Amino acid sequence: MSTIILDQKAIRDLISMPEVIGAVEQAFRDWAQGSGSMPPKAYLLLDQGDFRAMPAALPQAAGVKWVNVHPQNLSQGLPTIMAIMIYNDPQTGYPLAVMDATYITAFRTGATAAIASKYLAKRDSRTLGIIGAGRQAYTQIEAHMQLFDLELIRVFDRSRDATMALINHLPDYNLQECSLEETAASDIICTLTPARAPFLKKEWIARGTHINAVGADAEGKEELEPAILGDAMVVVDDIRQASIAGEINVPVTRKIFSIDEVYGTLGQIIIGEKQGRTDNDTITVFDSTGVAIEDLAVAKLAYEKASKSGSHVSMDIIEVSP
């Protein structure tokens, strides 16, 4: 027995966005139906950054993502977030694969938001507003392009360089540099910033808009004016994690939004336990914190494709002889 090792290039060659969307949607379905398990993350807090261990199980899959957040890395030319996934056989615990999960993280985050948009945005959505033109923007656009007939993608970033880099990198799509307010006037908005104070104003948001609030992933982070939440149908990936570290965490702590006001989870909507959008007026918000079952679903996909292709590095990291 041996362990497959998949670097970032291998992962990129192995998986495609349509497959990732399928795998992640199935993971939310399994999890909502009780065929998955996701204990709370374990946090290791250091002076320079932090690490999170994100364990999860799904049918025929188990594993852990170990991911850091080191904000000062950019100044050294390193990514702020780097992740490794250990993928195991749940029947025996054997580590089937060790893989880069940095690329997986970006892919699954885009896929999850697009799945939320599928259930929560207007079906005939034609415009996508991207706020924050960093790494996450690429996969958000890629994923939404799979599920919507987008005519225009509006982009706002405080850094014009980031905006232009994104636009130049995706010449096949109709991207347009816009002001924040113009970008907010889109059928679907994705907020992808590390903001710690709300910047998206309620007055800018038209009836029927769907917002994927992706940036807030830790205590104290917040992108949306809380008034948006009070008036919207709010859906979360995981209620506990969202209330601690998601878009709703600051309003919940300040008691201006209650977790009882959360409409439901993405999983509940996917399995039909709760309805998604039913009209063209409601403002919907998906609070995406990022859950370990998403990573595991994509790791399973990558592992299975690598096993079939046979063209991968493998090592006997663990000896199985007694």
Next chain:
Amino acid sequence: MSTIILDQKAIRDLISMPEVIGAVEQAFRDWAQGSGSMPPKAYLLLDQGDFRAMPAALPQAAGVKWVNVHPQNLSQGLPTIMAIMIYNDPQTGYPLAVMDATYITAFRTGATAAIASKYLAKRDSRTLGIIGAGRQAYTQIEAHMQLFDLELIRVFDRSRDATMALINHLPDYNLQECSLEETAASDIICTLTPARAPFLKKEWIARGTHINAVGADAEGKEELEPAILGDAMVVVDDIRQASIAGEINVPVTRKIFSIDEVYGTLGQIIIGEKQGRTDNDTITVFDSTGVAIEDLAVAKLAYEKASKSGSHVSMDIIEVSP
């Protein structure tokens, strides 16, 4: 930048027991002095077994051990416990190494018990009693041989095959097959079984004996008659973990032993905050649950030696270009 991958054979070639003892003792020292961090383990419970994520940080080191326990694996010729360690640069989060931690786990467990014996057993201890002749027995003997002038090692296991395999495997040492009661009549006793009911009787334990209670590592496990604890100086690796999953967990739950009766931690004794053994009469018990700083200390040792030697497999698992 690239990630070093160390398989079990590489680990075995890189580390030796004296170095492991030194590294683990230093880790307990650092941790007791506040220069280390160890958040609670994250448990993933499945039908066939479980997984634990064990994150930790020490000076210039951070990482996580991901380890399974699948009791039915032996029937398939697989180890019940297999572990992988991800070892990171704490300054940037970069994964410096991925390594087998199965061998590391056995080594650090033996080393930790021997360190406890160094501070808690009689200095002139000449006999070691091994109860449970499985995998852990080998490293317990190896570690104690480094720190004590042992004349005789008594071995008891319910399986004669296991006992004889252990004895035959260590022809250089004076091992002797004994009854349980005879084995208990040793200066230092190591209990290494998965027992869920006490088997070590108080009446067998002589004054001045030191016991390393290693087997109990989960709720409901117990090897020692609780009366032994009531009369002994009880030292733990980690008070919280011991009360939940260590030798004291059942007596604490049944309220026949209180955590207030714990004398102190191994770290407190190593740094001199509390005294170790001061006489030849006290019965001492070290409750070893296994803590993540032990694994991290050995991983750091292996990584540093591998870096120097240069003879290792390395891969660019994560791309660092922006």
